[in-house]
Amino acid sequence: MKNKVLLFVLHNQLNWVLQFFRVDATRLSHLSSISGPEYSPLSSPVCSPMSAFSPGIIEANEDPKMNRHKNLVLALIVASASVGVLIFSLLFLWIYHKNISDKHRKNNAKRSDGIKRFARRQVKGNFDSLKMNLKWGSVSTIDYKLLESATGNFEKSNILGKGGFGCVYKARLDDNHYVAVKKVDGGGQDAEREFENEVDLLSVIHHPNIIALLGYCIHEETRYLICELMENGSLETQLHGPSRGSALTWHIRMKIALDVARGLQYLHEHCNPLVIHRDLKSSNILLDADFNAKLSDFGLAVSDRVQNKNIKLSGTLGYVAPEYLLDGKLTDKTDVYAFGVVLLELLLGRKPVEKLSPSQCQSIVxxxxxxxxxxLKLPNIIDPAIRDTMDTKHLYQVAAVAVLCVQPEPSYRPLITDVLHSLIPLVPVELGGTLRVSQRAVLVPSSL
Incomplete structure (x- = not known):
């Protein structure tokens, strides 16, 4: 706005100078055509006859040439002054712009320094911030030395699990509160991109059935994610580990399925844009002390806005939907297929892919x-840990849902909301559903 006003003033000054030149030129032309004696202020109306011949008497009329010279000099002075004003104004404009630019650079420098100071302040934070994050659901950076101390210098005895990315450690805070520290080793650009993607997503996603990210740390080439501790580990460990699913009753398994469906529904229908997990599997479903299930590992997750923009094919064999595997077509129905495979794992107690021979594998689907x-055959293939412990009608209903979810054609698969509404009546009220059963029948494992 100031620039426009200044330019307007300069424009008016320039117009005034041009107008002056036009007026002055008119005056000079007019004066050159007027005789001296007729307009001389000193001329007498009656002259002495001898005046024309007296050498001591000088004619009172001024010379026309002298008048023109004086006016020309005056015009040049005014023109020079105007040009000086114009040059001064331009100089002022240049100084003004320079000051604005310098001020802008100083503001940017201050803003950059503020960001750096904030980053340093965040890094210097202690585990008190983690305790606040547990309450408020925020994410902050954590100093590496604090992680070393909390994990006993990453002692092997504190390892909760291992994966392709690295290890997950149990970390103890100074008030006997525990968290999980996921160590992401090197891995190049892909690992770095997945780490940043997970931090970005979990910083804004907050849901009871999605793992809570409390903080993160970057130390040299290694990155760390600090999450809430899930005491019962992953669903994969519970189903296919040493216990072989003995701790998971029928009702608890249905509760886990319902929790996973709720987490997916939040991603698909309540996030804007919708989020596709893209790597849903039993190892990425974590269980807390009460067997509440939460989705984790969002490194491969994508939003609907970028789902078909040169995304590298990723996933785990046995969980990947056929259309995504063959054509790279990615939709929310891709997650529904993976959910169907997890539901089959809960029903059958089998891994998603099993080896028949060294060179041959067979999928659970x-x-x-x-x-x-x-x-007639269905009851015989159910996981022995829960066989004959459920209402047969409920078993058929869950099997029907699983069959629909793993249909080869995506359009035949239900929306996750439909799956959710199908499971709610099968889960006891005590576990988050609407089924009325005795509490002992819900919580006591079938092996007891």
């Missing part, structure tokens, strides 16, 4: 599909 729709 291929093996189970012919038997899931046969009411």
């Amino acid at each position: 291929t093996w189970a599909m012919p038997q899931l729709t046969d009411r």
Whole structure:
């Protein structure tokens, strides 16, 4: 706005100078055509006859040439002054812009220094900030030395699990509160991109069935994610580990399925844009002390806005939907397929892919599909840890949901909301559903 006003003033000054030149030129032209004696202020109306011949008497009329010279000099002076004003104004404009630019650079420098100071202040934070994050759901950076201290210098005895990314450690805060520290080793640009993607997403996603990210740390080439501790580990460990699913009753398994469906529903229908997890599997479903299930590992997750923009094919064999594997087509129905595979794991107690021989594998979908729709065969293929512990009608309903979820054609699969509404009546009220059963039947494992 100031620039426009200044330019307007300069424009008016320039117009005034030009107008002056036009007026002055008119005056000079007019004066050159007027005779001296007729307009001389000193001329007498009656002259002495001898005046023309007296050498001591000088004619009172001024010379026309002298008048023109004086006016020209005056015009030049005024013109020079105007040009000086114009040059001064331009100089002022240049100084003004220079000051604005310098001020802008100083503001940017101050802003950059403020960001750096904030980053340093965040890094110097202690585990008190983690305790606040547990309450308020925020994310902050954590100093590496604090992680070393909390994990006993990453002692092997504190390892909770291992994966392709690295290890997960149990970390003890100074008030006997525990968290999980996920160590992400090197791995190049892909690992760095997945780490940043997970931090970005979990910083804004907050839901009871999605793991809470409390903080993160970057130390040299290694990155760390600090999350809430899930005491019962992953669903994969519970189903396929040493206990072979003995701690998971039928009702608890249905509760886990319902929790996963709720987490996916939040991603698909309540996030804007919608988020596709893209790597849903039993190892990425974590269980707390009460077997509440939460989705984790969002490194491969994508939003709907970028889902079809040169995304590298990723996922885990056995959980990847056919259309994504063959054509790279990624939608929310891709997650629904993976959910169907997890539901089959809960029903059958089998891994998503099993080796038949060193060179041959079979997926749980291929093996189970012919038997899931046969009411006579279905009870015989159920996980022995829960066999004959559920209402047969409920078993058929869950099997039907699983069959729909793993359909080869995406359009035949239900929305996760439909799956959610199908499972709610099968889960006891005490576990978050609407089914009325005795509490002992819900919580006591089938092996007891």
